[in-house]
Amino acid sequence: MSISLSSHVLDTTLGKPAAKMKLTLTTQDGQIIHAQTDSDGRCNQWQYYDFKAGEYCLRFYTKDYLISHHSQAFYPFVDIHFELTENGGHYHVPLLISPFGFSSYRGS
Template structure:
């Protein structure tokens, strides 16, 4: 069975971004909303079964960035990624600042 996790780091502060809302959209259009924990991590997706296909994670970063930095160029960041095969773990991290972001496939 495939699994999915995410981690959001505020690279300006050098700390995890806690209480950020994430929305996962599956290939069939189903969506589930979750929130990063105190360590900026999220892996609670309800009863979603991760089969092959293209998924999207929307990170609602504006509220977090305004609260911690007073500015946010990005109201949200969308990351599309593809799950292929079975029995793999997918990790989609986001590094964010008020004026930039980066992502990569984590482990």
């Protein structure tokens, strides 16, 4: 079973996806992969990366998005560190944001 990863960013204040938000994925071997959410707030731009078990970090650059939609942002970025396991299948890392808060969980 291979390992795959996707993400989704939702603006909980507007009740809408956070489109065109920049993010980076730092892999377990130190590579940095740049990406951006699509019009539905989803990101799967690393689908061709050969994921291995290990620790990863998604950095969501929230400041520009929040300032443009809410005129303020307390968090300039949000880092989510997580661990992929061998034969872990698909991992989905959603981010829920507002100008003054955020949360995440392992989605499906």
